[in-house]
Structure formats: C-alpha cells, structure tokens
Amino acid sequence: MDNEQTLPGAVDPGPFYHGTKAVLKPGDLLEPGRESNFGERAQANFVYLTATLDAATWGAELAVGEGRGRIYRVEPTGPIEDDPNLTNTRFPGNPTRSYRTREPLRVVDEVLDWEGHSPEVLRGMLEHLEELRRQGIEAIND
Template identity: 75%
Template structure:
C-alpha cells in the first residue's frame, strides 16, 4: 500500500502524544506486522548500540533516515505505530533546533510496521552529498548521537 505524508499535522501544545502518521527510514527489508526495536548499532557516530529506535511524523525526515542509513540495498520508508511512549528526539530538537520542527521522536519500545511507503522521492544528489559530508564532519569532530 502506498502512503503519503500528512505534513499539515502539528504536535499537540499540551505535550500529549503527537499526531501521526509516523514513519521510519532505514535500509532494512521489513514487512507489515514486523516489530522494529532498539538495540541495534546506530547509523551515526561510532555506531554504538542504540538505546532507542527513531520515528518521525514528516516524510522529509524519514527520507533522510532512509538515505543516511548504513547498509546494503535501497533506502526504505515504513509507516509505523509506536507500541509505547515516545519522546522528542534530542538529537534534532532543543539541543540543535528550537522546538521540534522535524517532528522527530524516539522510543525504547518497539515500532510496528504498518506498511511500506513506496512513492517517495529522495533528495537531489547535491543535497544528499552535502548532508553526507556534514555527517562525516560530525564524526570527524567526535560529535555523537545522544543515546541516553
């Protein structure tokens, strides 16, 4: 089933659970009903074991996840449902940007794959190359993902 992003939704101002739909970008090949869980090596920094799994409510952030993921094969984007509480991703929120403009979250619980989004388009090659250079520079400078 093809899915499109709902980019008009915003997070509730009272701090309750944000509005979905939610997406997860990766290179892992999964199917509807599969559970995605934390505990695998991170795609970023020193690739240490990730204590969280990440999700977003914007297609653009999911596309970045799919494009920047480590591994073989094509990037994939899944529509997912969190099975437990989620929180703002501190790697992309108040520590780097005010608020949560990318609507990026993380959880210590599993994410259930609802379906794969097949009709997405990646960033232009020059934009992707610039982001890859930026990620490489962060790694060179020893800046790692917040994992606690």
C-alpha cells in the first residue's frame, strides 16, 4: 500500500511512523496482540502509528524494553482510525496525527535522523504517565 494515498477510514496521506524499542527490518509486520506499553500492559487490540515524527519519537522514548528507541516508517495493510487516546483530548481533532489499526503495519525502513526530547521534557511526560497510572487511567483498547 502506498503511503502517499489516503487509506480507508483516514484522511491523512502519511507517510506513517511507529516508535518502539523493537529491532525490526523492512518487510517485518507489527501486529496487534502484544502487551501494551502503558498502564497494566494488557494485550493490545491495536497497533499504533502516526504521521508526525514528534509523536513517533514519544513512542520510541516511552516504549517498554531494553535498548534504544527506534522509529520505523510503516505502511498500514488495512484501514486505520483516529487514536481515541489522543483525539479530542487536550485539543480538538487529531493534531498529533495519531492512528490505530487492527491490521498489521509493514515496516518500510528505519528512520535514523531523529532527535529525542530533552531530558526535562521526557521527565515531565514520564511524571504525567505515572500520575495517569496512579489514577487508574488505562489506554482505550476497544
């Protein structure tokens, strides 16, 4: 599927990215069913993707696991929808251009020239996520 074409259920032409700590190669598939990176780490019913490098950077930095964060350019193999964990939460609409899908994402290549957030900004996000955890707020998984 060409990342420059609008996908069913989305109006964003991409390209699309996925941040993680997993070591992947072109052609690998990211599929639902793995443990979530957030909250109680329940089995995720979706795979997440974004059309911004900033949102993918958060995914890479906050992902659970060993090693450094990585960002991959990915292409959805099926329909995508707005990520309800971010859409219409702090700001109207989907300014982070974040999506989810129940279908696999195919890895196209790794993005090597990205910069992480400053230690202060990263610490602030980790504190925010810890507060959500204390409040029992989980990712929307249905």
